[in-house]
């Protein structure tokens with residue numbers, strides 16, 4: 001009995017503490033206001049990530065400094081060598097736009113610490129290389145000119161800064177992880193100073209480039225573990241306050257380590273997850289970030305590139321669960337998209353040109369509509385159009401839509417607006433009559449206008 005009472009007491013206390021954790025807030029924006037602020041982003045559904053930095057020259061992963069345990073001195077050759085003579089962000093912007101992407105997020109600084117922008121607070125920046133200019137500014141101008149929204153990725157980690165303390169991601173402690181080595185390397189390092197640096201740089205990014213639509217800060221791990229870093233290590237609350245004050249409309253990702261606050265980030269960031277895993281995010285505000293191959297930075301010898309079908313699947317599955325896809329390009333050290341990226345983008349642009357209405361402004365389908373036969377649905381709630389993505393094109397041209405009877409007004413292919421006839425096929429089902437020859441798209445789309 002006593003046990004039972006105690007158990008009940010703990011259950012109530014636990015539920016209350018969970019509830020209050022969920023209630024904790026940093027600001028006072030309402031859900032409706034947040035929805036409004038994020039509307040362009042949830043409508044857009046598809047963006048481009050761009051990982052570009054000194055590591056593009058090593059051409060073997062943006063974590064190369066960590067992976068090969070390089071010191072600043074060993075890494076310096078990439079700074080001295082950096083000379084992106086083909087950098088033309090207008091071209092990037094045109095390619096992103098053609099592929100149907102509505103926004104782009106560029107690494108202003110990645111973990112290596114190198115700044116593509118002209119920061120007052122460091123010499124480790126593009127203006128001091130052979131590039132001799134603020135590359136972030138050119139990116140912003142070019143993407144704005146194409147009508148795309150602009151975002152900044154900013155690494156909270158910094159493997160170059162002299163005040164940044166050791167953690168298990170730092171290149172210098174990969175071989176000798178002993179406490180003694182940590183202590184030795186941490187001598188003279190001061191996270192207070194590094195926190196000031198973060199504040200100063202974030203302030204620069206939020207004030208020197210006009211309106212910024214997205215800020216993507218990366219990342220926090222191993223809460224409470226001295227070998228990880230979390231919100232307090234970054235001064236995350238202060239950072240977010242500065243960001244929100246300087247750019248009130250901005251959309252911020254969730255990696256600052258403020259998970260106890262319901263407004264500690266605007267969206268979840270499932271990274272490189274499979275499309276099956278994406279199903280778990282249904283109904284949440286999320287953006288899955290994905291690479292074309294395994295790496296974010298340009299990786300010359302990486303050959304496991306996703307196929308056109310896999311990329312389409314990620315895009316469609318994101319939208320069919322109510323989320324976004326941000327697809328990454330890692331430009332070369334000369335500042336160009338390599339041929340594999342360009343080829344992948346071209347294929348996407350071919351598909352998007354014909355089928356983008358099933359992506360923009362769309363979300364998951366109302367629960368009474370089931371996807372027939374391994375195909376996937378998206379839905380535009382404003383126009384009340386339901387989109388069937390034909391993953392499995394029926395050889396005999398017959399596709400049964402279970403329980404759709406009386407719910408459909410008209411059916412057509414999206415790519416050419418050609419009518420698709422249907423009959424009721426007994427019970428509550430409809431049957432579409434599709435042409436035997438599959439339209440020339442990897443995944444064709446049928447649009448149903450609902451009653």
Ligand code: GLC
Pocket residue numbers: 051062063218219271289296
């Ligand atoms: C990870 C990696 C990083 C990449 C990022 C993108 O946290 O550290 O290299 O930039 O995810 O999501």
